[in-house]
Amino acid sequence: MNSDFPATMGDVMKYTGFWPRVGASLIDTVIILVLTYPILISIYGWSYLDGDNLVEGFADLLLSWIFPLVAIIAFWIYRQATPGKMAIQARIVDAKTGQKPTLQQYIVRYIGYFLASIPLGLGIFWVAWDKKKQGWHDKLAGTVVISPKSGQTQEVKFEGK
Template sequence: MNESTEFEYVGFWLRVWASLIDTALMLIVIFPILFAIYGSEKLASGVTLSGSANILVSYILPAIVVIVFWNARQATPGKMAIGATIVDAKTGEKPSLQQNLIRYAGYFVSTIPFCLGLIWVGIDKRKQGWHDKLAGTVVVRRKNRGTEPVKFEG
């Protein structure tokens, strides 16, 4: 087994934090577009938006953005903020496009049964959610990420 003492698996709460950052950033982009298409009355009324524009902006655009980030940076902005990257679980290398596509589709599988596949990150020894297991990926970050270790003179 090839072990790395340089990296650690990223756990549940850090990944929740990264997801919150990503969600906030995505909403900053999506709401103005939906506002421009549907207007303030329809958005404020709580009416369920329908039509091809909503599908494009609310589902397809986020999928493209996330997969592009995973391919280009091995992370979304939220994961970058916490110093995490997505890697192939066997090699530690950059995941393939196919793995990233499976990983994204795996989010739906992970959330349908009461988000159990996402909660699994907190249970699994390698901190893999079902989407990670399906795609053969893990989320890692460098240990001791500070620029200089703390030293005390006493």
């Protein structure tokens, strides 16, 4: 990089790939489960884990569907990332401007997760093949996930030469 020119976003940021995003998603899932399952099991008993119903009752609706929606969108609004994405230093930005997405983009992105999951998760796996590492939820919302470039190269020097 020439020091006469200021760094561009491409010099310091990269699109966040599939596996780091899987890791971030696992972190978020564990956090949600640790927060909600003890309450759900105390309300519905251990049989809750064996249930086939999409929603067992009002508490299940609140803790399994509404709480994650509100928590995730709140994290996106205030930090542009969930705790999992923060752990890997990734954040969500508008795909055209690189700026913070709008509330509408965040809502479309959240709904897009469900749509991307319907065809055997193909819309989620799409991140692995897409040149901008966008899943269908990102494409629908007009967002990308970026993180700092790492692995700066350093010239190797040996003392004898």
